[in-house]
Amino acid sequence: MKILVLNCGSSSVKFDLFDWTTQKTLAKGLVERVGTINSTIHYNSANQSPLVFTKEIKDHTKAINEVFNLLVGENGCLKDLNEIYAIGHRVVHGGEKFKKSTLIDDKVISTIQKLSSLAPLHNPPNLAGILATKELLPNVPQIAIFDTAFHSTIPDYAYVYALPFEWYEKYGIRRYGFHGSSHLYVSRRAAVMLDKHIKDTNLITLHIGNGVSFSAIKSGASIDTSMGFTPLQGAVMGTRCGDIDPAIPLYMQEKLKLSPAQMMDILNKQSGLLGITGKYYDRRDIINSAKVDINNIDEYDYENLIGDIEHEHLSIFKKAEEGDPRCMLALQIEAYEIRKYLGSYFFALNGYLDAIVFTAGVGENSPLLRYMVLRKLENLGIILDKEKNLKANSSTGEMTITKDYSKVKVFVIPTDEERVFIEDTVAVLSGNYKSHVSYEYTFQKKSYKPLK
Numbered sequence: 001m002k003i004l005v006l007n008c009g010s011s012s013v014k015f016d017l018f019d020w021t022t023q024k025t026l027a028k029g030l031v032e033r034v035g036t037i038n039s040t041i042h043y044n045s046a047n048q049s050p051l052v053f054t055k056e057i058k059d060h061t062k063a064i065n066e067v068f069n070l071l072v073g074e075n076g077c078l079k080d081l082n083e084i085y086a087i088g089h090r091v092v093h094g095g096e097k098f099k100k101s102t103l104i105d106d107k108v109i110s111t112i113q114k115l116s117s118l119a120p121l122h123n124p125p126n127l128a129g130i131l132a133t134k135e136l137l138p139n140v141p142q143i144a145i146f147d148t149a150f151h152s153t154i155p156d157y158a159y160v161y162a163l164p165f166e167w168y169e170k171y172g173i174r175r176y177g178f179h180g181s182s183h184l185y186v187s188r189r190a191a192v193m194l195d196k197h198i199k200d201t202n203l204i205t206l207h208i209g210n211g212v213s214f215s216a217i218k219s220g221a222s223i224d225t226s227m228g229f230t231p232l233q234g235a236v237m238g239t240r241c242g243d244i245d246p247a248i249p250l251y252m253q254e255k256l257k258l259s260p261a262q263m264m265d266i267l268n269k270q271s272g273l274l275g276i277t278g279k280y281y282d283r284r285d286i287i288n289s290a291k292v293d294i295n296n297i298d299e300y301d302y303e304n305l306i307g308d309i310e311h312e313h314l315s316i317f318k319k320a321e322e323g324d325p326r327c328m329l330a331l332q333i334e335a336y337e338i339r340k341y342l343g344s345y346f347f348a349l350n351g352y353l354d355a356i357v358f359t360a361g362v363g364e365n366s367p368l369l370r371y372m373v374l375r376k377l378e379n380l381g382i383i384l385d386k387e388k389n390l391k392a393n394s395s396t397g398e399m400t401i402t403k404d405y406s407k408v409k410v411f412v413i414p415t416d417e418e419r420v421f422i423e424d425t426v427a428v429l430s431g432n433y434k435s436h437v438s439y440e441y442t443f444q445k446k447s448y449k450p451l452k
């Protein structure tokens with residue numbers, strides 16, 4: 001039973017073809033820079049060396065055509081596209097309509113279309129992917145897996161904004177939350193690592209990639225999350241501003257005579273860490289330019305449990321030379337904002353916290369950021385293990401990075417959103433799936449071995 005999953009982003013299409021019967025990935029890859037003459041296609045399949053090439057890919061339909069051609073071409077792993085049993089699509093915004101993964105029909109397509117105005121950067125490419133595959137393979141069932149669905153358990157006091165209430169009732173203005181498949185996957189894996197049932201597990205999951213979002217998870221269900229009505233709210237991100245005073249865009253729009261579309265572009269694409277540093281959004285560049293090295297922390301910082309004001313933030317690093325001040329500032333802002341969310345979610349969970357999970361590109365690969373976020377929290381029962389923190393990254397696989405006697409555990413768990421798309425696709429079609437809260441995923445089984 002071959003399942004294809006697609007994640008159509010604004011300028012990329014990620015795909016994964018998975019054989020459910022043998023539990024093996026047959027092919028996976030990515031079409032980058034869709035809409036340009038220099039699109040790059042990366043294609044990896046089980047028995048061949050990876051393929052990378054560049055060509056003009058005008059739109060998502062062309063990108064999906066390219067993927068299908070590769071799957072049945074000379075490096076392909078299918079004889080015929082009709083071997084594909086079902087297709088799962090990531091859809092970022094499901095609004096209040098979709099609280100679980102759903103079989104796509106014309107009504108679902110029209111609802112996703114209506115929701116596009118709530119997520120103008122994300123839903124239109126998701127929809128383009130659905131329509132393109134529907135045209136190419138009209139008889140293959142397609143399933144939508146919504147980023148927002150995992151957060152449908154958030155209570156009203158955490159999702160209603162302090163705005164005119166009719167805006168919520170008439171226009172659906174409320175917190176929705178995103179990255180649901182990632183928070184779902186890592187929370188279930190964390191319960192396995194704790195050797196607890198997910199329904200007895202309280203967690204704070206930190207998805208730190210280009211987009212950044214956190215989730216407070218009580219008894220396995222999301223009770224709060226940092227992203228909001230759109231994926232623009234929350235902690236500072238690569239190019240998105242996150243939490244700011246809502247008066248600022250209105251004030252600056254008038255001052256610089258900007259249209260709403262220009263302002264949206266600035267808040268989404270020219271702000272965040274890129275805005276602060278003026279040049280970088282990739283954390284690797286920021287860390288390099290800040291010239292702070294996790295291997296060069298003042299031992300005083302490890303030895304003294306209670307931080308003193310003199311010794312806060314970047315003074316903990318013994319610097320060989322002065323780093324770029326705005327990169328240093330960007331790093332401190334990011335770590336400080338994450339700490340503040342951790343504090344508020346710790347209270348939201350009444351202090352009953354089993355583990356904190358770091359995931360996604362930065363969460364999995366930056367021991368420096370993890371250290372800056374978690375230092376001197378011993379009083380809350382969080383005691384980091386220096387060596388384990390230095391070691392953990394995407395390729396080490398799941399790791400605990402706290403001392404054995406740490407009351408609250410901290411895990412690094414490589415996320416696997418595609419696995420959720422695949423399982424939901426199979427589950428919806430088998431009729432076994434009621435909701436993510438009740439469903440038992442294969443990756444919740446102790447015998448499940450995640451990919452490294």
Ligand SMILES: Nc1ncnc2c1ncn2[C@@H]1O[C@H](COP(=O)(O)OP(=O)(O)O)[C@@H](O)[C@H]1O
Nearest residue numbers: 208209210211281282283284360361362365366
């Ligand atoms: N070794 C590393 N140290 C710090 N950050 C890293 C490292 N490796 C990758 N990253 C960061 O991961 C980010 C991408 O994360 P990812 O989860 O792939 O994001 P997205 O899926 O939102 O594009 C990049 O901005 C990069 O800064």
Ligand SMILES: CC(=O)OP(=O)(O)O
Nearest residue numbers: 092178179210211231
């Ligand atoms: C919702 C969202 O921000 O997704 P991504 O991180 O993939 O852009």
Ligand SMILES: [Mg+2]
Nearest residue numbers: 209210211360
């Ligand atoms: Mg991602």
